[in-house]
Amino acid sequence: MNPVAHCYRSAAERLTAAARSLGLSHLPEPVPLRLREETGTLASGLAPALAGREDAAALAERLAAALALEGTPFDRGTAQGGLVLLHISQPWLRETAEALASGPVPPLPGLEPGPRSRDDLPFLLAYTARRCRTVAERPGQRAEELPPGPVLRLAAPPGDREREGRLMREYWSLPPRVHRDPALAGAVSRRAAEDYDRFFR
Secondary structure: HHHHHHHHHHHHHHHHHHHHHOOOOOOOOOOOEEEEOOEEEEEHHHHHOOOOOHHHHHHHHHHHHHOOOOOOEEEEEEEEOOEEEEEEOOOOOOOOOOOHOOOOOOOOOOOOOOOOOOOHHHHHHHHHHHHHHHHOOOOOOOOOOOOOHHHHHHHHOOOOOOHHHHHHHHHOOOOOOHHOOOOHHHHHHHHHHHHHHHHOO
């Protein structure tokens, strides 16, 4: 199971347990969940599904207070506008990046000389894989926090060429201190090399 799927399953299990602890039954299957990558939260519409429109906000507050999140990817649950928000923890993001960085990077061909740009996807993937592997292999200062968006996109199953190009460009637009984080750089390097292998071999 990939890390993003694990987040969904953990959230559904804990929300179901919270609802049952409040005496609620006839829960929707599956539990409604939507990932907000940029904020690192899973938003659930379970409260509106179980309550009338007028009671959804109060029920969301009760569900958030009843969540038991120990041993999950989440460090807290909150309620907002009738939704329950499960916030992905920074330790989980770092552990995920470190796991994604482990293992060998596929071999890459040499880069041909000449002007290249970030719109040249084969060049971008090969360049990113090499540069990031160098960063990951030398001792470096860890970023205080990893941004949830890139980590969650790396943790999700690979997409199409356009999506992977956006992911690499997003990485290079991060502040230098963040994109030099060894765990994040290693995860990006592996993903870039695997995507090069997938799309251009």
